[in-house]
Amino acid sequence: xxxxxxxxxxxxxxxxxxxxxxxxxxxxxxxxxxxxxxxxxxxxxxxxxxxxxxxxxxxxxxxxxxxxxxxxxxxxxxxxxxxxxxxxxxxxxxxxxxxxxxxxxxxxxxxxxxxxxxxxxxxxxxxxxxxxxxxxxxxxxxxxxxxxxxxxxxxxxxxxxxxxxxxxxxxxxxxxxxxxxxxxxxxxxxxxxxxxxxxxxxxxxxxxxxxxxxxxxxxxxxxxxxxxxxxxxxxxxxxxxxxxxxxxxxxxxxxxxxxxxxxxxxxxxxxxxxxxxxxxxxxxxxxxxxxxxxxxxxxxxxxxxxxxxxxxxxxxxxxxxxxxxxxxxxxxxxxxxxxxxxxxxxxxxxxxxxxxxxxxxxxxxxxxxxxxxxxxxxxxxxxxxxxxxxxxxxxxxxxxxxxxxxxxxxxxxxxxxxxxxxxxxxxxxxxxxxxxxxxxxxxxxxxxxxxxxxxxxxxxxxxxxxxxxxxxxxxxxxxxxxxxxxxxxxxxxxxxxxxxxxxxxxxxxxxxxxxxxxxxxxxxxxxxxxxxxxxxxxxxxxxxxxxxxxxxxxxxxxxxxxxxxxxxxxxxxxxxxxxxxxxxxxxxxxxxxxxxxxxxxxxxxxxxxxxxxxxxxxxxxxxxxxxxxxxxxxxxxxxxxxxxxxxxxxxxxxxxxxxxxxxxxxxxxxxxxxxxxxxxxxxxxxxxxxxxxxxxxxxxxx
Numbered sequence: 204x205x206x207x208x209x210x211x212x213x214x215x216x217x218x219x220x221x222x223x224x225x226x227x228x229x230x231x232x233x234x235x236x237x238x239x240x241x242x243x244x245x246x247x248x249x250x251x252x253x254x255x256x257x258x259x260x261x262x263x264x265x266x267x268x269x270x271x272x273x274x275x276x277x278x279x280x281x282x283x284x285x286x287x288x289x290x291x292x293x294x295x296x297x298x299x300x301x302x303x304x305x306x307x308x309x310x311x312x313x314x315x316x317x318x319x320x321x322x323x324x325x326x327x328x329x330x331x332x333x334x335x336x337x338x339x340x341x342x343x344x345x346x347x348x349x350x351x352x353x354x355x356x357x358x359x360x361x362x363x364x365x366x367x368x369x370x371x372x373x374x375x376x377x378x379x380x381x382x383x384x385x386x387x388x389x390x391x392x393x394x395x396x397x398x399x400x401x402x403x404x405x406x407x408x409x410x411x412x413x414x415x416x417x418x419x420x421x422x423x424x425x426x427x428x429x430x431x432x433x434x435x436x437x438x439x440x441x442x443x444x445x446x447x448x449x450x451x452x453x454x455x456x457x458x459x460x461x462x463x464x465x466x467x468x469x470x471x472x473x474x475x476x477x478x479x480x481x482x483x484x485x486x487x488x489x490x491x492x493x494x495x496x497x498x499x500x501x502x503x504x505x506x507x508x509x510x511x512x513x514x515x516x517x518x519x520x521x522x523x524x525x526x527x528x529x530x531x532x533x534x535x536x537x538x539x540x541x542x543x544x545x546x547x548x549x550x551x552x553x554x555x556x557x558x559x560x561x562x563x564x565x566x567x568x569x570x571x572x573x574x575x576x577x578x579x580x581x582x583x584x585x586x587x588x589x590x591x592x593x594x595x596x597x598x599x600x601x602x603x604x605x606x607x608x609x610x611x612x613x614x615x616x617x618x619x620x621x622x623x624x625x626x627x628x629x630x631x632x633x634x635x636x637x638x639x640x641x642x643x644x645x646x647x648x649x650x651x652x653x654x655x656x657x658x659x660x661x662x663x664x665x666x667x668x669x670x671x672x673x674x675x676x677x678x679x680x681x682x683x684x685x686x687x688x689x690x691x692x693x694x695x696x697x698x699x700x701x702x703x704x705x706x707x708x709x710x711x712x713x714x715x716x717x718x719x720x721x722x723x724x725x726x727x728x729x730x731x732x733x734x735x736x737x738x739x740x741x742x743x744x745x746x747x748x749x750x751x752x753x754x755x756x757x758x759x760x761x762x763x764x765x766x767x768x769x770x771x772x773x774x775x776x777x778x779x780x781x782x783x784x785x786x787x788x789x790x791x792x793x794x795x796x797x798x799x800x801x802x803x804x805x806x807x808x809x810x811x812x813x814x815x816x817x818x819x820x821x822x823x824x825x826x827x828x829x830x831x832x833x834x835x836x837x838x839x840x841x842x843x844x845x846x847x848x849x850x851x852x853x854x855x856x857x858x859x860x861x862x863x864x865x866x867x868x869x870x871x872x873x874x875x876x877x878x879x880x881x882x883x884x885x886x887x888x889x890x891x892x893x894x895x896x897x898x899x900x901x902x903x904x905x
Contacts, residue, residue: 318881511537763821
């Protein structure tokens with residue numbers, strides 16, 4: 204999916220291009236994009252090269268980087284200052300709260316100066332001597348990009364399998380090693396999802412293979428250690444290319460489930476972990492029917508939207524499995540006011556992760572029917588279930604945070620309601636008492652009230668003079684929750700107001716909030732964002748000429764739409780890995796990840812969707828008019844939003860826009876959707892667009 208929120212991107216240009224002082228001009232080459240509804244002219248289609256080897260294309264991207272270097276050269280001191288300030292707010296040798304699983308305590312920690320954490324475990328207690336599972340700094344050496352994603356320890360605690368990516372295209376490689384000796388097995392499987400499960404025999408690994416062209420997870424496979432990969436057994440193949448696939452074990456580890464998902468439909472098939480061969484479908488797929496099961500004791504607990512738009516929890520007794528949905532019994536009925544986000548079963552109760560009033564909260568429901576809400580004291584916040592690997596405990600671990608309060612890990616007791624704090628994420632040099640957070644409700648043009656989370660430093664006057672930095676995502680039902688960001692503190696200290704616009708397209712206000720912001724309602728996301736800006740300016744939270752907007756991936760689509768619809772409302776727009784060529788991409792089923800997004804954007808083979816998408820597609824609606832300053836970022840190896848979408852958008856903007864405002868296009872030639880890897884590298888990338896933003900907004904102290 205095009206959902207990962209991205210950071211700024213940076214790459215060094217070659218010396219020969221380092222002094223490019225005029226914007227690059229991309230060649231215009233006539234090309235007709237075919238469709239069932241007529242062809243469209245795309246003069247920059249030639250920038251697409253799936254091999255990423257076309258010399259002319261690469262020369263253009265390098266020229267853009269060289270021009271960006273020249274445009275941003277005077278901001279290098281500010282960029283360095285912002286980087287140093289952010290690093291100063293990070294405890295470099297921080298460690299996670301250990302969690303227990305199958306007799307071992309697992310945790311991660313950073314060494315001072317390291318980009319990647321060490322992952323360790325201890326036997327018996329959290330203070331026992333540590334055994335290294337992954338020395339990620341050593342694993343990352345020699346790679347311009349490194350990501351260790353999923354990893355899983357065998358049931359007998361002797362082996363660990365993991366998925367790693369050293370390119371940035373999310374085509375992961377599966378590897379296995381012996382924990383005691385560190386010996387890496389010869390078994391290596393390429394082009395998989397980061398999704399690994401052990402069978403109970405400690406020899407069989409279940410994984411999801413990707414289609415090599417579309418990168419869609421489509422086959423569930425079983426690999427037996429020591430056997431050839433080409434002998435791996437296929438457990439299930441999903442032939443409907445609108446569905447993606449995942450795999451996991453239930454809370455009690457008794458079952459392995461293969462799940463396929465589309466935007467509006469699920470289907471789960473499960474088998475005993477001791478013999479994962481014959482998988483039973485929990486409930487057959489239906490359009491607009493979603494569900495996710497878990498198992499503990501002698502029953503299944505299932506989160507579903509069947510008869511409950513905001514989801515409910517139902518139970519299914521093991522003895523009634525063959526009866527299907529007819530045997531489902533309500534455990535937590537659906538509600539118009541409460542959206543059930545997630546759940547976790549424990550012996551004697553269920554922990555429920557839910558949304559109400561725009562905030563994410565936790566409550567516990569005992570088997571006796573007692574409901575225990577976990578309360579908060581701030582107007583805008585987020586809670587979330589943390590790592591809870593063992594169900595035989597009354598203690599539920601969760602996290603809490605807000606735009607002022609750093610992420611704090613707690614445990615709450617389902618029997619007594621007692622709560623204990625386990626850790627506050629350290630933020631050196633940060634005092635929460637110096638800042639204020641608010642929740643305001645901005646009226647949209649159709650009368651809908653849009654929740655907005657705000658934070659600013661105490662002393663910032665609400666007199667219409669402050670600079671505003673407004674962020675949103677608003678797609679796929681993904682909600683944007685507030686939290687403290689070390690990289691934002693320096694912006695607040697310079698007098699900026701930061702706002703999260705919880706626009707339609709997410710699920711902050713329930714499933715209906717999503718329904719009103721996708722498919723033929725997608726423009727609501729754009730107008731909500733614009734209306735939030737206008738409300739905040741009218742209420743004097745910000746100056747009308749000092750507003751910066753930012754979004755990434757599908758949020759980059761939002762930025763492109765906003766730039767076309769209301770350019771006069773923004774001094775600067777930052778669009779990271781933006782999904783801006785909506786119609787052309789969705790017409791091409793060969794582009795990775797396109798087909799199972801038809802229910803998010805629409806299938807342009809159908810004319811009503813084609814016409815609607817064409818009416819807002821940022822690339823198709825670039826016009827000869829003035830645009831705000833723009834910072835656009837992409838990665839050459841992006842598998843979610845292909846690099847050529849923002850490249851074409853920038854080329855067309857340069858050719859058509861009538862203003863003289865700067866347009867900076869930063870291309871990371873060595874990374875994908877999330878930019879370069881490593882915590883400090885990401886801070887460096889962010890510092891570049893932050894410096895550009897502060898300079899454009901005329902922020903004092905820059």
